[in-house]
Structure formats: C-alpha cells, structure tokens
Amino acid sequence: MQKNYNVVAGFNIIAPAYDLANDAMTFGLHRLWRTSLCKLAAKLLPARGSLLDVATGTGDVILGLLKHRGDCHLVGVDPSEGMLQVARDKFAKKAALHQGSIDIRSGDARNLPFPDNSFDVVTISWGIRNVNPFQDGLREMLRVLKPGGSLLVLESGKPELKPIGAAYKYYSKLLPFIGGRISGFMPAYKYYTETVESFPAGAQFVAELFEVGFIKGQYKTLGGSIVYLYSAQKPH
C-alpha cells in the first residue's frame, strides 16, 4: 500500500476526469451497477422520505434517485470539494428543477454532520473502502438512520467466481494505467486496486455490518461478482 497516501487530496485531483475514467475502466458498466442501488433505494424510501448518500462524489446516486423519487429529500455528503464541485455543476445542468429537494454538504463518513435518527435510507457507493477505519463510518450511518431504516452499500471486491477472479487479476493490473492516463494521476488508481484487494467483501463484510449493530444484512453480486450490493437495516 502507498505510504501516507491522502485519499481526499487524490479525489480532488482526479475529480474532473472521475466519471470519464470510470466509463473507460468499466466500459460504462459502473452506471448500470449504480442504477441497481438507486432502484433498490427508490423502493425502500417512503413517500416524501429522506435519503443520505455518503461519499456522494460527483453526485450520480442522487441524480439516479431523482429519476424515480423526486418527492424525497436527497442529501449528499463528501469531504472532497473537487468531487462536490463536479456534482454541483451536474445538478445545475441536469436537475435544475429539483434543486429544492437536493442538499450537498462537505463532510466525513466518520463524523456525519446530522442528528441521530434523521434518514429513512443511507446509501454509499464505492465509498466505504475509502473510510478508515470503515467501522467508524458504518457506526455513524447506523446513528443517523431512523429506526427500521435501510443501509445500502455498493462496493467493488475480489471476485467470488474463480474464472472471473483470474481474468480480473490481470485486468486490475491495467486499471492504474487506464485511470492514470485519463486523469493524469495514477496513484489514485493504484490506491483503488490495492484497497479492493484488501477490503473485506461478501459474507465477511456482512459480518462487519452485524458487528456494528445492523440487522438483516445480506448481499448480492453484480458484474460476475466484481461488485457487491449489500443491504442491512437499523433495528426498531
């Protein structure tokens, strides 16, 4: 692992190229995978409910949710001002009519700037891997959820399926070069592949969800098991 790598500074640098690099590295599939999370969140939200998207980055979870649930209050939080600026520009262009129901704030998953029991649903897509220690972030998400509220986590992980694992191992060596070429900052993409390699995935991550106090933890895999969609609930 790169020593003293500053995650937020890295995202500030790559922010303008972040979406394009994701398109190139996943052949656009990251959009489909994120849509799976948005559709599930849209089903779980009550009428005029509230959702917090942690590590909201360039805002695509919020934009995806607006398509289904324009009645809800959608809040995004992220510590990278560079990523949030891209999100704000996108919302101004693509969601001008919904500005009243969107709220974007600077903030860290480990110290969320919201009172206890505030949200019906909390989402985090490709964010939890960046939170160190991630258990502190999960505890905060549990705190700000209303009793009975749902957490959805989308995250890359080492593939469960063996043939995919072999191909992915090779492909993951190329990712820093593709991401580095597009963004001009390869360390961010080296950090990505290193953290995917070391982050707990599947049943191991579900065990972490139970450990911090969530119930009904489960997961399904996407993209031949290189992406994991987890769900869990805060007890009543």
Ligand SMILES: C[S@@+](CC[C@H](N)C(=O)[O-])C[C@H]1O[C@@H](n2cnc3c(N)ncnc32)[C@H](O)[C@@H]1O
């Ligand atoms: C890979 S991007 C994901 C962005 C977006 N959720 C998506 O689906 O594309 C990871 C995001 O995590 C944010 N991040 C890094 N450390 C964080 C922390 N401690 N708390 C919350 N977000 C963090 C970064 O600033 C970045 O915007």
